[in-house]
Amino acid sequence: MNDPxxxxxxxxxxxLATLHATLLKMGDLVERxxxxxxxxxxxxxxxxxxxxxxxxxxxxRMDVEIDxxxxxxxxxxxxxxxxxxLIITGLKITTDLERIGDNAVNICExxxxxxxxxxxxxxVDIPRxxxxxxxxxxxxxxxxxxxxxxxxxxxxxxxxxxxxLDRQIYLELPRxxxxxxxTVPRAAGILFVSKFLERIADHATNxxxxxxxxxxxxxxxxxxxxxxxxxxx
Numbered sequence: 001m002n003d004p005x006x007x008x009x010x011x012x013x014x015x016l017a018t019l020h021a022t023l024l025k026m027g028d029l030v031e032r033x034x035x036x037x038x039x040x041x042x043x044x045x046x047x048x049x050x051x052x053x054x055x056x057x058x059x060x061r062m063d064v065e066i067d068x069x070x071x072x073x074x075x076x077x078x079x080x081x082x083x084x085x086l087i088i089t090g091l092k093i094t095t096d097l098e099r100i101g102d103n104a105v106n107i108c109e110x111x112x113x114x115x116x117x118x119x120x121x122x123x124v125d126i127p128r129x130x131x132x133x134x135x136x137x138x139x140x141x142x143x144x145x146x147x148x149x150x151x152x153x154x155x156x157x158x159x160x161x162x163x164x165l166d167r168q169i170y171l172e173l174p175r176x177x178x179x180x181x182x183t184v185p186r187a188a189g190i191l192f193v194s195k196f197l198e199r200i201a202d203h204a205t206n207x208x209x210x211x212x213x214x215x216x217x218x219x220x221x222x223x224x225x226x227x228x229x230x231x232x233x
Contacts, residue, residue, distance in 0.1 A: 012077050019069050019090055020145070023097075026062040027141040030097050031134055033059065033104035034200060038130035041111040041193065042123045049108040049115070059101035066094040082214075089214045093144065096203040100137060103196040103203075110189045110196075120176060120186040129165045129197040132158060136204035143211045152211035155204060162201035169194045 033052055040049035070091045073079065079087060136155050143151040173187040 008077075012073075015069070015073055015077075016083065016086065019066065019073065019087070022062065022066055022069070023090055023093055024141060024145065026059065026066065026094065026097050027137065029055070029059055029062070030100045030104065031137055033101050034130060034134045034137065037104040037107040037111070038127060038193075038197075040108060041114065042127055044115045044119070046112055046115045049111045053105050053108045056101050056105045059098060063094050063098040066090060070094075085214050085217065089144070089210045092210045093141075093207050096206045097137075100200050100203045103200050106196045107193050110192050114186060114189045114193075117186050120183055120190065125165045125169050126190070126193055126197070129162055129194065129201075132161050132165075133197050133201040133204060136162075136201055137207070140204050140207040140211060143208060144214070147211075147215050149212050149215040152208040152215075155208035159201050159205045162198055166194050166198040 033055065036048055036052045040046070040052060070087050073087050074084075077083075136158055139151060140155045142148070143155065170191065173191055176183045177187045
């Protein structure tokens with residue numbers, strides 16, 4: 001192999017390694033955004049909520065950086081097979097991570113309003129939802145790093161836990177609103193927070209599905225991986 005070819009291969013491998021590292025860094029950041037968004041709600045810390053909102057600019061910057069890196073890799077090296085799937089997965093993952101960051105900001109914006117009123121009730125299910133959703137993000141990225149389809153499928157299965165908690169909150173809070181109309185704005189704010197967490201879990205599920213695509217070369221979106229067939233319409 002002549003030197004120019006060897007140099008190109010080394011450069012290409014370095015670019016792939018940098019892409020992987022940047023994706024994980026973005027993942028760490030959005031995990032922190034989830035944790036601090038919900039902490040600002042539970043601890044009624046509006047300053048923390050504002051700091052979390054401000055950090056979203058860094059999430060957006062990394063989203064653009066990763067997109068540009070992926071496009072450059074596709075244009076310059078014309079990758080095939082596994083490397084092509086890796087880059088496509090990178091493009092998909094960064095989109096979901098950016099949207100997770102947006103939902104953390106949405107939680108903070110609701111928190112700023114909720115913190116101005118007396119708490120409606122102790123927060124129990126919201127922190128549980130947040131911890132499950134955050135762990136789903138973490139494990140989906142771990143599955144990406146390890147090329148672990150089994151771990152990715154376990155992440156997908158955990159989405160039901162978040163859906164069940166979201167459903168429980170939607171059944172509970174209307175009772176407060178019916179008993180005292182003055183609670184409606186606070187109850188609505190909590191319902192929105194629950195929905196934002198449910199969406200975060202959905203985006204973590206998307207990442208896990210892309211890991212299965214990366215490892216196995218097959219798309220499982222809109223499939224029930226536990227039963228092995230498409231969900232009914």
